[in-house]
Amino acid sequence: MDLDGDKLLEMYRKMVTIRRFEEKVAELNARGVFPGLAHLYVGEEAVAVGACSALRADDLITSTHRGHGHCIAKGCDLKPMMAELLGRYTGYCKGKGGSMHICDFDRGILGANGIVGSNIPIAAGAALGVKMMKQDRVVLCFFGDGASNGGSFHEGLNFASIWRLPVVFVCEHNMYAISTPTKKSTSVANIADRASAYGMPGEVIDGQDVLAVYEAAKRAVARARRGDGPSLLECKTYRFRGHHEGDPGRGTTYRSREEMELWAARCPIENFKAKLIHMGLLSEDLARGIEDEVSRAIEEAVEYAMESPLPPLESALEDVYA
Numbered sequence: 001m002d003l004d005g006d007k008l009l010e011m012y013r014k015m016v017t018i019r020r021f022e023e024k025v026a027e028l029n030a031r032g033v034f035p036g037l038a039h040l041y042v043g044e045e046a047v048a049v050g051a052c053s054a055l056r057a058d059d060l061i062t063s064t065h066r067g068h069g070h071c072i073a074k075g076c077d078l079k080p081m082m083a084e085l086l087g088r089y090t091g092y093c094k095g096k097g098g099s100m101h102i103c104d105f106d107r108g109i110l111g112a113n114g115i116v117g118s119n120i121p122i123a124a125g126a127a128l129g130v131k132m133m134k135q136d137r138v139v140l141c142f143f144g145d146g147a148s149n150g151g152s153f154h155e156g157l158n159f160a161s162i163w164r165l166p167v168v169f170v171c172e173h174n175m176y177a178i179s180t181p182t183k184k185s186t187s188v189a190n191i192a193d194r195a196s197a198y199g200m201p202g203e204v205i206d207g208q209d210v211l212a213v214y215e216a217a218k219r220a221v222a223r224a225r226r227g228d229g230p231s232l233l234e235c236k237t238y239r240f241r242g243h244h245e246g247d248p249g250r251g252t253t254y255r256s257r258e259e260m261e262l263w264a265a266r267c268p269i270e271n272f273k274a275k276l277i278h279m280g281l282l283s284e285d286l287a288r289g290i291e292d293e294v295s296r297a298i299e300e301a302v303e304y305a306m307e308s309p310l311p312p313l314e315s316a317l318e319d320v321y322a
């Protein structure tokens with residue numbers, strides 16, 4: 001493994017940040033402070049952090065409706081992020097995008113996206129741009145199991161393959177698209193099997209293991225950067241909360257309690273924490289210190305957002321292209 005202690009602890013800190021950020025969003029949503037739907041990433045933190053840790057700062061990502069984790073993993077600043085979630089003028093999109101449209105071009109975040117699957121051809125297009133400009137950047141594209149049944153998935157993978165584009169497609173297979181189980185909607189047991197239809201390597205990965213995701217992403221990123229084309233990584237994971245915060249009983253109307261408990265026991269953060277303690281890199285004291293720092297940063301982001309103004313009326317037609 002090429003990760004030193006500092007990098008491993010940084011990955012842990014990012015996973016904790018995502019978890020606590022999402023829990024804060026859930027609280028703000030329950031209090032009616034957060035407008036719109038909150039699709040939280042709790043339970044899937046190892047995928048975003050493992051994958052983004054294999055990227056360079058100038059590499060690019062495209063994200064989804066469940067995108068907070070991707071943005072934090074790629075380095076988003078929590079203050080404009082929270083401000084955007086609360087519809088404030090100081091937010092990443094001046095309060096017009098909200099939770100599902102965070103973007104930060106300076107950090108290579110080309111955008112979360114509320115239209116399921118639409119970020120897949122966007123990733124292929126961005127990678128075509130990278131190739132045409134003769135750069136060696138890589139585009140990493142996150143999407144769900146549900147998205148892999150849409151036309152844009154097939155179009156995007158085929159396009160990336162024929163042009164040997166530098167893309168890493170990362171499917172977050174959390175077993176459901178809203179309430180529809182993948183088993184009922186998907187023609188293959190493993191979504192990674194679809195890679196062969198597009199002439200690219202496909203790999204199934206334990207999405208609860210941040211180091212396994214990192215290692216697989218590193219291989220795929222190296223392949224893309226060498227000019228050998230795209231890969232498809234399927235990370236088996238689980239969302240611990242509902243499809244969105246309004247999902248009754250966090251999805252108990254369509255998921256069994258046994259299944260939810262089984263996956264809760266496979267918490268990616270607890271797994272990684274145990275590993276780091278075993279490696280002598282983390283102690284309970286240090287973990288508490290990280291928790292405190294993360295909580296403080298999130299509280300500061302909430303304060304910043306709450307004190308920020310809503311967009312002024314005059315800005316309604318700014319940055320509007322259609």
Ligand SMILES: Cc1ncc(C[n+]2csc(CCOP(=O)(O)OP(=O)(O)O)c2C)c(N)n1
Nearest residue numbers: 066114115116144145146147174176177178
């Ligand atoms: C094109 C399109 N169709 C339908 C929807 C409604 N919708 C929002 S999320 C979602 C399910 C997506 O499932 P998946 O891709 O597995 O992602 P997950 O929510 O599990 O992370 C759907 C159908 C949408 N936003 N866009």
Ligand SMILES: [Mg+2]
Nearest residue numbers: 144145176177
């Ligand atoms: Mg899903």
